[in-house]
Amino acid sequence: MTPPDQPVTPSGKNNARVDYAEPEAWGGVFDACNRPIYYLCLRMLGDPTRAEDATQDVFVKAFQSRKRFQGTADIRTWLYRIAINHCKNLNSAWHQRTIHSNAVEEVWENSVTGDDYVYRILEIRELGETIQKTLDAIPEEYRILLLLVADEELSYEQVAQVTGQTVDAIRGKLYRARRAFAVEFDKHQ
Amino acid sequence: MNPQDPQKHRLEHQQESGQGLKGDVQARQESLEFRTPEELIRHDAQQTVVPATLRPRVGRAIKEESRPSKPWWKKILG
Numbered sequence: 001m002t003p004p005d006q007p008v009t010p011s012g013k014n015n016a017r018v019d020y021a022e023p024e025a026w027g028g029v030f031d032a033c034n035r036p037i038y039y040l041c042l043r044m045l046g047d048p049t050r051a052e053d054a055t056q057d058v059f060v061k062a063f064q065s066r067k068r069f070q071g072t073a074d075i076r077t078w079l080y081r082i083a084i085n086h087c088k089n090l091n092s093a094w095h096q097r098t099i100h101s102n103a104v105e106e107v108w109e110n111s112v113t114g115d116d117y118v119y120r121i122l123e124i125r126e127l128g129e130t131i132q133k134t135l136d137a138i139p140e141e142y143r144i145l146l147l148l149v150a151d152e153e154l155s156y157e158q159v160a161q162v163t164g165q166t167v168d169a170i171r172g173k174l175y176r177a178r179r180a181f182a183v184e185f186d187k188h189q
Numbered sequence: 190m191n192p193q194d195p196q197k198h199r200l201e202h203q204q205e206s207g208q209g210l211k212g213d214v215q216a217r218q219e220s221l222e223f224r225t226p227e228e229l230i231r232h233d234a235q236q237t238v239v240p241a242t243l244r245p246r247v248g249r250a251i252k253e254e255s256r257p258s259k260p261w262w263k264k265i266l267g
Contacts, residue, residue: 023255030247038243039234052240059247063254119223131233150230181226 020066020075030059033076036151037083043135043147044087054090058083073161076153080162084144091140108180117182130188137184142177149174 018025037058042051061082062069069078121127135143148159149170160167223229 023251026251027248030244034243034247035237035239036234038239039237042237043230048240052243052246055239055243056247056250060250060254063251119221119226119229121221121223121229127229128233128237131230146226146230150227150234152231178226185226185229 018075020069023063026059026063029062029075029079033079034059036076036153037079040080040083040147041087043132044084044140044143045090046132046136050090054083054086058086061086074158076151077158077162080148080154084162088140105176105180108176108183111179111183119185130185133188134181134184137188138177138180141173142180145170145173145177146181 018028020026020029034055038051038055041054041058042048045051045054058079062079069075135146144163145159148154148162149156154162156167156170160170163170165173221232223232
């Protein structure tokens with residue numbers, strides 16, 4: 001890979017100028033995308049060591065299938081898709097999925113912790129742990145959605161592309177995901 | 190990811206300073222406020238440190254992947 005100061009870093013918007021067939025180009029891909037991919041893996045797997053391994057796997061998988069990447073899509077959304085599938089596979093191998101009953105969904109829906117909820121953080125040191133516990137307590141679909149929407153580089157259209165849903169579906173689910181997150185965050189803070 | 194706009198969340202500084210002599214101990218409490226889970230998660234993502242070992246690891250793995258594979262007869266005969 002090229003050193004970080006080389007000008008090959010793709011932002012995801014100039015794909016045509018980067019030849020992904022060349023291993024040298026992947027230094028730039030890594031520099032542009034390692035943080036969001038590592039963070040997604042970290043919060044989906046809940047363990048820094050597993051997240052590190054998974055991030056490496058994601059970049060290697062992307063490199064292996066680089067011929068299938070035509071440059072028509074955004075490299076970032078493509079990496080996100082690989083990362084989500086990889087983490088889902090790892091999670092299903094490690095433990096059973098958490099099944100949330102309709103009753104729990106109803107609690108989230110009817111809670112007073114609504115749109116006006118404000119997250120006041122006093123203890124920064126434990127914030128990561130609290131966020132992890134909160135994300136672990138909500139359905140995987142909501143977790144992925146919140147993690148993707150938190151990336152300012154991604155539009156709703158791109159989030160829809162990554163998750164294979166419509167933009168309208170994303171908006172509806174995001175509303176429910178926010179409520180679920182607020183209720184669970186309150187419990188774990 | 191764009192660096193988070195510091196205007197997006199309110200940083201409250203509550204400072205209580207003792208009256209009197211200069212150099213009195215100041216008790217300072219900070220709290221951060223976020224309007225949505227996304228803002229909170231974005232902040233957490235920015236605080237998260239990617240392990241420094243990851244870049245060389247990925248570099249080595251990609252280099253390994255990009256090597257031409259041995260022909261089948263070389264794999265058998267060595």
